[in-house]
Amino acid sequence: MAHRQDQQRRASIHDVASRAGVSAATVSKVMAGVITVKPENAQRVLEAVEQLGYRVDPLASDMRRAKRRIIGAIMPEFESEFFGQMVTQLEGLAEQRGYTLVAASSRESEAREKEILARMHDWRVAGVVLAPVRNEHGPAAEFMKANGMTGVLIDRVLSDDAFDTVSADSAAASAEVARELIAKGHRHILVVGLGEQAATVRARLDGFRTAALKLAPDVRIDVVLAETGVEPLRAQLREYFAKGERPTAVYSLFLKGTLVALSEFRRRGWHCPNDISLVGFDDAEWMQVTWPAIAAVVQPVRQIAGHAMEALFARIEGGEGPAIARLEPCRVLMRESVGSPGVAAGGGQSR
Amino acid sequence: MAHRQDQQRRASIHDVASRAGVSAATVSKVMAGVITVKPENAQRVLEAVEQLGYRVDPLASDMRRAKRRIIGAIMPEFESEFFGQMVTQLEGLAEQRGYTLVAASSRESEAREKEILARMHDWRVAGVVLAPVRNEHGPAAEFMKANGMTGVLIDRVLSDDAFDTVSADSAAASAEVARELIAKGHRHILVVGLGEQAATVRARLDGFRTAALKLAPDVRIDVVLAETGVEPLRAQLREYFAKGERPTAVYSLFLKGTLVALSEFRRRGWHCPNDISLVGFDDAEWMQVTWPAIAAVVQPVRQIAGHAMEALFARIEGGEGPAIARLEPCRVLMRESVGSPGVAAGGGQSR
């Protein structure tokens, strides 16, 4: 600590100005790339900047404008690959445009969602990318509307009349899953989901059911939809199986549901795909390395993030017009966890 | 849009002041909870605040102080459960103290890490929680030191003389893994890792080797350590197995390695634990629902985050003294992927 250079205050625009022998306004112009500065002066400013290691303070810089170069992102959680990738993408896109991304997790609570939003409003963020806990009609969207915030809703939404929305095309993907399962001969399928996420769960369920019934009117589709959380879903699923129900395939409408289904299969000693088939909405890295690999619907994270940011910046820059609802196509990866019923690929079906 | 209330500017401290018939300074005091305000005036301020929906602008508020109420967090990635949970924890802890967390992903690049850090320095953050890509001796830590930033290093670090560090006790956990494997009878074990993460990889490897050799001097420990990335590791591992090597157990020093090992097992048709045993550093939710469940070392995310923030705020508040290196104990969950060599545990993967 001999140098005590720790305590040094950083150079401000005035330090640069006096060192270059010009006014602060001129320095500001040079930093902003305005051309009406004498080359000679610009040169001296640049030199002073170099020597002092000057960098514009983004906070002070944002102080004077109404819309600040900050974007808020609110996700239900950070622990899953989907939202992790989403935040990574959003951060990169914000950065490209010179914005700082402030991400926060609502931890699956609508109350917290609104609190975070209020805090972001306090920061006077230029815009918000909100992945609502439930759907586009929650208190958070309400708050945004009431306070004239600009934002985009993603993921668990379908469409909204006040905000642009971007989400995966759940219905189309589910229809494809239905086609695949029906083609493999499944005629008794269980769909598991969580009612809380109403918007997309509905779309996924309806997309699946419509397609399945069209292809095979005799198909039996059971639905186990928990309202409140993952553990109740587990309980309901356990009860369902305990009644002796034996569907040949399970379609889970969200990632946690896939995990719950897998662990219930384990409990009962069922193996995929011999004893039962499984497809889940949402892919994860591990799903292709386990044995069997788990079939899944892959959401186009990059596209969702990209279009969300595009829409958001269009609005930030004053774009008018009615809200646009975008649906991005998914890929369905049919892996080993799906087989044909009855065809025990190697003698499963025991007990 | 009839109301056009969108365009309204938010109430500032001066609006509140004039409405309450006091000066801005008085309003500031009331908001800060200073007691030297006549109750009557305080009351009127509070009423004005209520009526105008006034909230302090954190940006303007931070403007005047040297250290701003912003904490930066830099993680190598957001896609894994570990870092996802870490960010969630850090965010909550920062929020508790009235700070805003700005998280950014270095995307496993030291160059990007430094850039992000520079940007955070521009923001004049009060402190940084840095999970370095490689170890505590990278350019990022160097930058922090050179610029007198206050911060804490976590995860892929052991100790540093300039910054407090908090990480999992890799060596102890690895020693426990060694004990478990030796006890099960394994005498030929492969350890896979990534050299890039030098700090912790060394600790994990040494901890494992020392404990294993102490318990069973005849044990053979092979090491496949890729230097540059996951794909080279996969190639090296493939080559290793192609040579005809047949260890009875694999210990992966990091999550991606566990995934690579699993997928290589798949390729060769090996099942855990009958054909080979597997333990990985880093747990994930899916590991307990697959069949077999994968044994793993669980890192104490909450403790790491908690102590990191504690240390950071201690420094922010002026705490002096030598840097402290903290090691948090891990839990080792021995699950079905680990068995005894030779003993083909019944029940499982018959065919």
Add this chain to the structure above:
DNA sequence: CAACTTCGAAAAATCGATTTACTCATTCTC
């Protein structure tokens, strides 16, 4: 009762930029 505190609040400075308004020179136009 003059001198000294104390209390509460207002006025003014400050943080670090950006932006507006204004001042001189030039250069262009008719």
Add this chain to the structure above:
DNA sequence: GAGAATGAGTAAATCGATTTTTCGAAGTTG
């Protein structure tokens, strides 16, 4: 060559708070 337009630059206002300084009134003290 008078008047307008342009160029280059500066001083000052501004953003929305916090903090320091100043000030008046009330209360104490000797």
